[in-house]
Ligand SMILES: [Ca+2]
């Protein structure tokens with residue numbers, strides 16, 4: 176009798192242990208499923224909110240084209256979009272949305288390095304060399320970048336690299352030999368490292384086709400790259416002159432400072448902008464980058480979007 180009771184007790188304990196394990200495992204799976212569902216739902220909501228912000232920004236830029244004939248850093252689009260809360264005080268889900276619009280023609284367009292035939296544009300190559308020098312970087316990267324996007328397979332002299340170089344790297348790859356869609360491609364260029372890219376990327380961009388530089392929004396080093404005789408003091412003078420309203424007379428200001436063919440490449444308006452909008456819903460954070468093209472008539476269109484997590 177006693178032995179039987181002992182067996183029954185052990186059996187009962189085993190069954191209990193089994194049920195507890197099973198219940199815990201089910202609860203765990205259940206809460207994980209729930210969490211996954213929430214995260215996927217929050218992510219969808221965040222993306223929708225980001226698209227909403229994008230459509231609002233398209234309106235701002237369209238309106239700007241009607242309200243002004245130039246684009247400068249004192250305009251509404253150039254101010255940071257304030258942090259807006261998502262969800263009211265009583266809502267269980269909390270989040271926020273914020274962002275900024277950047278004028279991309281304040282940067283050097285890497286795709287200016289080649290002409291319509293895919294051949295290197297020497298004046299732009301020289302300008303890129305000056306930009307690299309102004310940033311304290313190796314000017315060699317100008318020739319290397321030009322080779323990366325020019326159509327031919329002939330390495331430029333003295334600073335070139337084509338497939339003959341890239342196919343020798345482990346793992347091997349080939350030069351693009353066409354214009355680039357993103358400046359992240361520059362990471363593939365011979366000798367390029369993260370430290371160089373960190374310094375360079377805020378001053379360069381890849382836009383479809385050749386573009387002018389908007390001197391009202393150009394970064395200091397980009398202004399300095401316009402002519403080899405421009406000093407740091409000249410650039411500081413230019414920056415203080417343009418202030419928040421832009422240059423009152425671009426031709427008069429720049430004609431004594433830059434060569435006539437460079438003067439023709441300068442603009443005081445922009446056709447390309449980039450929106451960076453960050454949305455947080457609960458613990459989910461989404462960053463949308465949207466490249467926006469504005470036509471001469473003022474119509475605004477997103478032409479390239481990417482989602483990130485930073
Ligand atoms: Ca404007």
Ligand SMILES: [Ca+2]
Pocket residue numbers: 321322323324325326327328329337350352
């Ligand atoms: Ca090439």
